[in-house]
Amino acid sequence: MPSSEEGGPERPLDEFSLIGKFFSSWTDVPVPWKSQGIGDDCAFLDLGAVRLAVTCDMMAIGTHFLDSADPYTVGRKALAVNLSDLAAAGASPRAFFLSIGLPAADPAWLERFSAGLREEARRYRCALLGGDTTKAASVGEKPGKTVISITAIGELAPGAGTGRTGAAPGDDIWVSGTPGDAFAALLAAWGRLRVSEEALPYLKSRMDTPTPRVELGQELLGIAGAAADVSDGFCADLGHILERSGVSAEIFWPDFPRSDALRTLPEAVQKRCALSGGDDYELVFTAPAARRESVKQAALRAGCRVSRVGRILPAGCENRILEADGSVSAFAGGFNHFSDS
Amino acid sequence: MPSSEEGGPERPLDEFSLIGKFFSSWTDVPVPWKSQGIGDDCAFLDLGAVRLAVTCDMMAIGTHFLDSADPYTVGRKALAVNLSDLAAAGASPRAFFLSIGLPAADPAWLERFSAGLREEARRYRCALLGGDTTKAASVGEKPGKTVISITAIGELAPGAGTGRTGAAPGDDIWVSGTPGDAFAALLAAWGRLRVSEEALPYLKSRMDTPTPRVELGQELLGIAGAAADVSDGFCADLGHILERSGVSAEIFWPDFPRSDALRTLPEAVQKRCALSGGDDYELVFTAPAARRESVKQAALRAGCRVSRVGRILPAGCENRILEADGSVSAFAGGFNHFSDS
Numbered sequence: 001m002p003s004s005e006e007g008g009p010e011r012p013l014d015e016f017s018l019i020g021k022f023f024s025s026w027t028d029v030p031v032p033w034k035s036q037g038i039g040d041d042c043a044f045l046d047l048g049a050v051r052l053a054v055t056c057d058m059m060a061i062g063t064h065f066l067d068s069a070d071p072y073t074v075g076r077k078a079l080a081v082n083l084s085d086l087a088a089a090g091a092s093p094r095a096f097f098l099s100i101g102l103p104a105a106d107p108a109w110l111e112r113f114s115a116g117l118r119e120e121a122r123r124y125r126c127a128l129l130g131g132d133t134t135k136a137a138s139v140g141e142k143p144g145k146t147v148i149s150i151t152a153i154g155e156l157a158p159g160a161g162t163g164r165t166g167a168a169p170g171d172d173i174w175v176s177g178t179p180g181d182a183f184a185a186l187l188a189a190w191g192r193l194r195v196s197e198e199a200l201p202y203l204k205s206r207m208d209t210p211t212p213r214v215e216l217g218q219e220l221l222g223i224a225g226a227a228a229d230v231s232d233g234f235c236a237d238l239g240h241i242l243e244r245s246g247v248s249a250e251i252f253w254p255d256f257p258r259s260d261a262l263r264t265l266p267e268a269v270q271k272r273c274a275l276s277g278g279d280d281y282e283l284v285f286t287a288p289a290a291r292r293e294s295v296k297q298a299a300l301r302a303g304c305r306v307s308r309v310g311r312i313l314p315a316g317c318e319n320r321i322l323e324a325d326g327s328v329s330a331f332a333g334g335f336n337h338f339s340d341s
Numbered sequence: 342m343p344s345s346e347e348g349g350p351e352r353p354l355d356e357f358s359l360i361g362k363f364f365s366s367w368t369d370v371p372v373p374w375k376s377q378g379i380g381d382d383c384a385f386l387d388l389g390a391v392r393l394a395v396t397c398d399m400m401a402i403g404t405h406f407l408d409s410a411d412p413y414t415v416g417r418k419a420l421a422v423n424l425s426d427l428a429a430a431g432a433s434p435r436a437f438f439l440s441i442g443l444p445a446a447d448p449a450w451l452e453r454f455s456a457g458l459r460e461e462a463r464r465y466r467c468a469l470l471g472g473d474t475t476k477a478a479s480v481g482e483k484p485g486k487t488v489i490s491i492t493a494i495g496e497l498a499p500g501a502g503t504g505r506t507g508a509a510p511g512d513d514i515w516v517s518g519t520p521g522d523a524f525a526a527l528l529a530a531w532g533r534l535r536v537s538e539e540a541l542p543y544l545k546s547r548m549d550t551p552t553p554r555v556e557l558g559q560e561l562l563g564i565a566g567a568a569a570d571v572s573d574g575f576c577a578d579l580g581h582i583l584e585r586s587g588v589s590a591e592i593f594w595p596d597f598p599r600s601d602a603l604r605t606l607p608e609a610v611q612k613r614c615a616l617s618g619g620d621d622y623e624l625v626f627t628a629p630a631a632r633r634e635s636v637k638q639a640a641l642r643a644g645c646r647v648s649r650v651g652r653i654l655p656a657g658c659e660n661r662i663l664e665a666d667g668s669v670s671a672f673a674g675g676f677n678h679f680s681d682s
Contacts, residue, residue, distance in 0.1 A: 021448075022455035023439065023469055029459065031468045032435035032496070043470040045436070045494075048390045056471060058440035058490060062478030094373035095386070098364065099399035099490040107362075114363035118370065127372045128364055129384040130397060137403030137488070139480035147478070149399060149440040149490030153386075155373070 040163045040244070041085040041229055042154070051158050053091035056151040057081050066189060067145075071109045073208040074148070075116025080212045082152035083124050084229040084281040087217035090162045091154025093126035098150055101136040103143035124214055126152065162217065166225035167245035167286040173310035174224075174295060176213050176282040178259040179234050180270060181206035183277025193269065199261035206259075210281035216306070219298035220285060227285035233278040235331045239319070241286065248317035251275075251310035254324045275321070275331075286312055381504045381585070382426040382569055383495070392499050394432035397492040398422050407530060408486075412450045414549040415489070416457025421553045423493035424465050425570040425622040428558035431503045432495025434467035439491055442477040444484035465555055467493065503558065507566035508586035508627040514651035515565075515636060517554050517623040519600040520575050521611060522547035524618025534610065540602035547600075551622035557647070560639035561626060568626035574619040576672045580660070582627065589658035592616075592651035595665045616662070616672075627653055 033045050042053035059081070061067060065074050079096065086093050098117070102110075121128060136144030185207035187193035188200060195203060213229075220227065226245055228237040235251075242249055253271065262270050287295050292308070299306040319331040374386050383394035400422065402408060406415050420437065427434050439458070443451075462469060477485030526548035528534035529541060536544060554570075561568065567586055569578045576592075583590055594612065603611050628636050633649070640647040660672040 022451045023458075023472065026459050026462065026469060029462045029468050030466050031470070032466075043436075043438070045470070047388050047393075050388050052388075054438060054471060054494075056438045056440050056473050056490075056492060058442055058473045058475045058488075060442055060475065060478040060485070060488075062480075062485070063442075063476050095384075097384070097395060097397045097492055099397050099492075101399055101401055101404075101488055110363045117364075118367050121367065121370045125371050125373075127370050128367060129372070129386070130395060131364065132397050132399045132490075134399045134401065135404050137401040137486040139403075139483045139485060142480045142483075144401070144403070144480060144485060145478040147399075147401075147442055147488050149397075149473075151397060151438055151440075151492035153395075 041088040042091065044089070044156070044161050046158065049158065051156040051161060053086055053089040053154040053156055053161060054151065055082055055085035056149065057085070058147065058149040060148070061146040070208070071112035072116035075113040075118070076120045076209050078148045078150055079117055079120040079126065079152070080210050081231065081281060082150045083120070083126065083212035083214055084210070084231065086152055086154035087212050087214045088162065088227045088229040088283055089154065089156070090160065090217045090221040090227070091156050092218060093124045093214060094153050094155050095127045095129045096121070096150050096152040098128060098131035098148070099134070100131070101134050101144070101147040103136045103146060124212065160221055162221060162224050162227040162285070164226050164228055164241045164244040167241050167247050167312050168225060168288070169247055169312050169314040170289060171225055171286040171312040172289055172292065172308050173238065173249060173251065173284065173286055173312060174306050175230070175234065175257065175284050175309050176216055176299075176304050176306050177211070177280065178257045178262065179230050179280040179282050180262050180274030180277050181259050182210065182279040183273040184262055184265060184269070186279065187273070193265070196264055199264045202259065202261040207279065210279070212281055213283045213302070213304055215302035216283060216299060216304045219302045220295070223291050223294045223298055224285040224287050227283055230280045230282045230284055231278060233276040234284060235275050236278070238284050239331065241284070242319065246315050248313040248315060249310055249319050250313055251321045253321050255307065256309050257305065257307040382429040383432065385430070385497070385502050387499065390499065392497040392502060394427055394430040394495040394497055394502060395492065396423055396426035397490065398426070399488065399490040401489070402487040411549070412453035413457035416454040416459070417461045417550050419489045419491055420458055420461040420467065420493070421551050422572065422622060423491045424461070424467065424553035424555055425551070425572070427493055427495035428553050428555045429503065429568045429570040429624055430495065430497070431501065431558045431562040431568070432497050433559060434465045434493060434495050434555060436468045436470045437462070437491050437493040439469060439472035439489070440475070441472070442475050442485070442488040444477045444487060465553065501562055503562060503565050503568040503626070505567050505569055505582045505585040508582050508588050508653050509566060509629070510588055510653050510655045511630060512566055512627040512653040513630055513633065513649050514579065514590060514592065514625065514627055514653060515647050516571070516575065516598065516625050516650050517557055517645050517647050518552070518621065519598045519603065520571050520621040520623050521603050521615030521618050522600050523551065523620040524614040525603055525606060525610070527620065528614070534606070537605055540605045543600065543602040548620065551620070553622055554624045554643070554645055556643035557624060557640060557645045560643045561636070564632050564635045564639055565626040565628050568624055571621045571623045571625055572619060574617040575625060576616050577619070579625050580672065582625070583660065587656050589654040589656060590651055590660050591654055592662045594662050596648065597650050598646065598648040
């Protein structure tokens with residue numbers, strides 16, 4: 001969960017250029033196995049009869065979670081966001097490793113946190129196989145905040161797995177669920193958005209306990225050309241697919257799925273939340289137009305709603321959003337952790 | 342690196358009981374593959390033709406590193422402590438994943454940090470295959486401190502790998518290098534110990550750039566019965582072996598290896614640093630007395646000093662340290678991150 005809204009037009013060095021600049025292209029370090037590296041939701045490691053998908057995410061109380069967050073939902077969501085990366089790749093969750101930095105040894109907090117973590121682990125059959133517990137660094141006289149890092153490992157058949165590079169011009173663009181709900185709940189928690197008492201519980205549930213689309217990702221293996229999970233915002237995460245695949249996109253806003261709860265809000269707010277909110281952990285994916293029926297059948301088997309929301313354009317086109325009245329607007333950006341630093 | 346000295350006799354819930362209490366015995370979550378879980382330096386994952394060893398460590402500026410630490414050495418050491426866990430298992434480093442929480446996007450810091458990380462990756466042929474960058478949570482008005490979590494993966498032949506459960510009565514206890522140097526440097530940095538100008542640079546180099554004993558760990562496969570790396574203190578880490586193997590130990594203090602730099606300090610200080618200091622990233626391991634020559638040959642091949650410092654006793658004996666004058670003392674504890682919380 002982002003801690004604050006996007007900054008203005010002057011964006012400092014962002015998360016993606018940070019990674020690209022300092023932590024890639026280490027040509028003097030041999031890469032083991034056959035693997036794909038930084039840039040997708042998961043790295044793939046080819047180990048003979050099995051391919052592993054590996055992902056890691058770090059989350060801090062105060063940055064990704066409100067200070068008041070229930071430790072049970074923190075545990076659930078901390079694992080869910082990693083499972084969501086495995087879902088994008090189509091991998092079956094197998095195991096995870098947990099590092100946690102705590103300001104103090106608080107048994108009540110840990111008990112709730114571990115209960116949430118265990119519940120999510122049980123649902124998705126993903127075993128905790130190791131970890132590290134340490135003390136969060138104090139800042140001045142004050143204790144530091146809890147920080148959680150999870151590395152999750154999924155399994156794929158050799159050669160299988162959906163990455164971000166397989167989108168081709170003419171492909172449909174699909175999205176699962178109803179993105180935007182989590183961000184609307186966050187805006188409400190910040191006091192920046194009035195939400196009715198009827199709508200709020202649903203929106204809040206999508207923020208606190210997102211559903212990693214593990215079954216859908218598995219069902220889409222061999223059907224989807226490219227996939228990503230919606231963590232930074234729909235347009236931003238689709239943008240990663242476009243960049244890695246060397247293509248462009250247009251989105252049909254009238255077709256964009258929105259929950260009844262989100263539809264209680266003004267359309268401009270719906271649009272902002274759905275297209276650039278982030279924290280939804282739905283899947284955005286592409287598939288050839290000839291595979292529409294296959295996509296729908298896959299979604300039925302996974303028990304998950306999917307919506308066709310746009311199409312892939314050739315490289316060099318401007319990414320655009322088409323409105324009901326025929327007007328066109330530019331892509332909205334996603335959340336950048338450092339934009340207001 | 343511990344941030345402060347050990348607390349008094351009243352120790353609150355410590356790191357190990359935390360892990361044991363909340364994060365193990367999840368009998369409702371299926372364990373994938375054939376694997377060993379929490380309790381060793383690494384988890385082993387058996388994937389057909391290959392066994393993986395996986396470990397993770399979290400480190401924070403202000404807890405594990407001094408606030409003034411050079412980011413280059415932070416990068417080196419952050420990977421080294423994970424490689425040290427792989428070394429204990431005897432695994433060949435292959436890949437790692439980095440999650441980093443930063444108070445701000447500071448290109449100068451990141452450049453130095455990534456240079457150190459890359460240098461260590463290059464030395465041990467361990468490729469960076471993925472990661473996550475996020476913003477450290479602020480505490481009040483102040484920015485949070487940098488926190489680093491690394492998950493490292495090593496490779497073993499099927500069935501190979503040294504754990505902590507294989508120590509047997511009568512086995513020798515060995516240690517690599519000269520434990521205690523890092524903690525002496527830390528005490529000096531805290532202003533709690535006077536160290537001569539001649540001795541300080543060496544001690545400080547052992548604190549800043551420990552040498553993961555990767556080659557030694559590999560050479561000891563099939564020779565060592567049990568191994569652990571010395572991160573929490575020699576007695577504490579040997580204690581993990583004893584507990585997991587269900588045995589006891591006696592240590593011959595006069596035989597304990599000490600660097601010339603450490604020997605410039607009073608013997609009581611040497612003993613405290615060497616036996617309970619921590620942060621050395623040497624290996625403590627056991628081997629049958631009949632394999633002494635094999636251990637020495639393995640150390641020669643690895644280019645690493647090893648010293649025989651004690652022996653394994655049957656279960657139920659009191660763990661003890663034998664002095665030169667024939668007197669006996671009890672085991673000293675290791676560092677506990679939460680002991681002064």
